[in-house]
Amino acid sequence: MDVPNLAALQERARQQAAARAGGADRLRAHIVCDGLVRIFKADGVEVVALQGLDLVVDRGELLAFVGASGSGKSTLLNILAGLDVPTAGSATVAGHDLLNMSARRRLQYRRRVVGFIWQQASRNLVPYLTAAENVALPMRLAGRRRTVRCRAMDLLGMIGVEHCAGRRPDQMSGGEQQRTAVAVAVANDPEVLFADEPTGELDEATAAEVFAALHTMNAELGVTVVVVTHDQAVSGQVRRTVAIRDGRTAAEVRRTARTTADGATELVTEEYAVLDRVGRVQLPRSYVDELELRDRVKLTLEPDHVEVRPAHEVRPAHEVRPADGEAGA
Ligand SMILES: Nc1ncnc2c1ncn2[C@@H]1O[C@H](COP(=O)(O)OP(=O)(O)OP(=O)(O)O)[C@@H](O)[C@H]1O
Numbered sequence: 567m568d569v570p571n572l573a574a575l576q577e578r579a580r581q582q583a584a585a586r587a588g589g590a591d592r593l594r595a596h597i598v599c600d601g602l603v604r605i606f607k608a609d610g611v612e613v614v615a616l617q618g619l620d621l622v623v624d625r626g627e628l629l630a631f632v633g634a635s636g637s638g639k640s641t642l643l644n645i646l647a648g649l650d651v652p653t654a655g656s657a658t659v660a661g662h663d664l665l666n667m668s669a670r671r672r673l674q675y676r677r678r679v680v681g682f683i684w685q686q687a688s689r690n691l692v693p694y695l696t697a698a699e700n701v702a703l704p705m706r707l708a709g710r711r712r713t714v715r716c717r718a719m720d721l722l723g724m725i726g727v728e729h730c731a732g733r734r735p736d737q738m739s740g741g742e743q744q745r746t747a748v749a750v751a752v753a754n755d756p757e758v759l760f761a762d763e764p765t766g767e768l769d770e771a772t773a774a775e776v777f778a779a780l781h782t783m784n785a786e787l788g789v790t791v792v793v794v795t796h797d798q799a800v801s802g803q804v805r806r807t808v809a810i811r812d813g814r815t816a817a818e819v820r821r822t823a824r825t826t827a828d829g830a831t832e833l834v835t836e837e838y839a840v841l842d843r844v845g846r847v848q849l850p851r852s853y854v855d856e857l858e859l860r861d862r863v864k865l866t867l868e869p870d871h872v873e874v875r876p877a878h879e880v881r882p883a884h885e886v887r888p889a890d891g892e893a894g895a
């Protein structure tokens with residue numbers, strides 16, 4: 567996907583999201599997590615999968631999560647999709663408080679407010695229904711009677727799999743199945759679409775098609791999209807990539823479209839470490855290893871930045887004044 571195309575898609579997604587929300591000033595904070603904690607207990611052992619995770623996603627964003635295996639990506643997505651409940655902290659999606667929700671409201675939330683795509687294509691589609699019937703199913707479950715088939719065909723057409731409308735999943739390729747799964751997930755026009763490694767079982771070219779389907783839904787429906795991925799190519803196609811490490815958001819990469827002097831659009835990539843509410847920052851593992859940082863570091867406030875130095879660094883003798891004893895260092 568070329569650069570101007572991505573910028574145009576982002577702009578369209580913003581416009582559609584603003585139209586949905588009733589104004590551009592309502593685009594802020596569609597998803598808000600504050601100090602989110604999830605502790606699993608298995609055989610008497612506790613696993614802290616999320617350790618006070620903070621996150622804000624704006625309406626109409628297309629955001630990618632990356633992170634090592636076991637860092638908590640799926641745990642977070644399952645909570646946001648209403649499939650799991652956090653142990654502590656707060657999480658709000660499209661105004662719905664995920665910690666205080668009755669079972670009935672949770673079911674409504676899962677059916678109408680969010681859509682979900684799993685990595686395994688077989689989990690997304692009912693095997694004995696055709697693609698069109700699969701897309702129609704969530705609409706019928708939500709009580710919709712009219713225009714169901716028409717909308718199903720429209721959605722399949724939007725992502726280029728209308729030729730699969732009459733086929734069952736076993737008559738489609740893996741990529742066609744996952745693209746159909748995207749159509750199923752947006753059938754009830756959700757506020758947010760979650761996808762947990764939707765391209766994990768696909769080759770590069772097919773993965774790009776599935777990702778393009780997510781981009782299309784983001785741009786055409788203004789739906790907020792949050793996707794977990796290991797695919798480096800994917801993280802190059804989104805405005806914001808958030809890295810999760812040990813159950814916290816650790817770093818993010820932002821790409822912003824800028825217009826150059828000669829009128830062309832270019833994407834500028836900037837990397838940031840995430841600073842949480844109480845001032846915590848995770849240093850990149852490579853920096854920690856390179857300088858052998860351990861246990862404690864020295865921070866120095868400079869006029870426009872903060873320096874981080876190994877604590878074992880010995881200061882030159884002329885800098886050590888008598889009053890500066892070891893205890894004060
Ligand atoms: N139901 C569960 N019971 C016990 N521990 C769990 C459960 N689900 C997840 N965990 C643990 O929580 C941690 C985070 O798991 P999670 O599945 O969120 O990771 P992930 O980032 O999605 O990894 P991957 O990239 O492999 O999918 C892991 O240590 C995992 O073993």
Ligand SMILES: [Mg+2]
Nearest residue numbers: 639640641762
């Ligand atoms: Mg996972």
